[in-house]
Amino acid sequence: MKDAVRLLGLSFVAVVLHSTTYVHAAAEPVEELLKEQTKTRQEERIKALKHQEQLENLKRDQQSSQSQQQLDQIKQSKPDASKEQKPQAAQMQQRLDQLKNDQQLQRLQTEEQINRIQRESDPLRQQQQIDNLQRQQRIDFLQDQIRRNQTQQDLDRLRQQQNLR
Numbered sequence: 718m719k720d721a722v723r724l725l726g727l728s729f730v731a732v733v734l735h736s737t738t739y740v741h742a743a744a745e746p747v748e749e750l751l752k753e754q755t756k757t758r759q760e761e762r763i764k765a766l767k768h769q770e771q772l773e774n775l776k777r778d779q780q781s782s783q784s785q786q787q788l789d790q791i792k793q794s795k796p797d798a799s800k801e802q803k804p805q806a807a808q809m810q811q812r813l814d815q816l817k818n819d820q821q822l823q824r825l826q827t828e829e830q831i832n833r834i835q836r837e838s839d840p841l842r843q844q845q846q847i848d849n850l851q852r853q854q855r856i857d858f859l860q861d862q863i864r865r866n867q868t869q870q871d872l873d874r875l876r877q878q879q880n881l882r
Contacts, residue, residue: 755840762847763835766854770827773858777820780865784813787872791879805875812868816861823857 788809830850837843 752840759840759843759847762844763831766847766851767831769851770824770831770854773854774820774824777861777865781813781817781820784865784868784872787876788813791872791876794879805871805878809868809871809875812871816864816868820861827854 788806792806827850830846834843834846834850837846
């Protein structure tokens with residue numbers, strides 16, 4: 718009887734150990750699948766981040782080109798512009814050039830950050846970096862918008878002065 722109980726106990730232990738092996742074996746593919754899904758989501762977010770950055774760059778370039786065209790029109794419309802307007806136009810040109818340079822620098826920095834994020838192996842850390850970059854992009858975009866609006870107002874003021882003379 719004791720032998721039967723012992724044998725039954727050993728059989729139970731063997732079944733439990735065997736079952737545990739199956740559970741661990743089943744958990745590994747699930748864990749791998751979750752890691753792969755997380756990686757895929759991160760790659761999609763990075764791709765969306767790059768796409769968003771490209772769109773914002775196109776908008777910036779377009780607005781910068783429009784401002785440059787407006788300034789060129791102002792410069793060409795009255796070659797005998799007053800002494801007061803010439804320095805203003807030169808100052809506006811400097812500001813537009815500085816905006817373009819700042820935008821180019823910002824693009825390079827963003828590309829570098831995206832490359833750094835892609836090399837990050839820890840998904841949680843990668844997610845934090847993506848969130849931080851998106852937050853910084855929103856701030857940069859708003860600051861650029863403010864600078865462009867100020868530049869546009871100055872161009873409009875310069876054009877009005879030119880039309881008054």
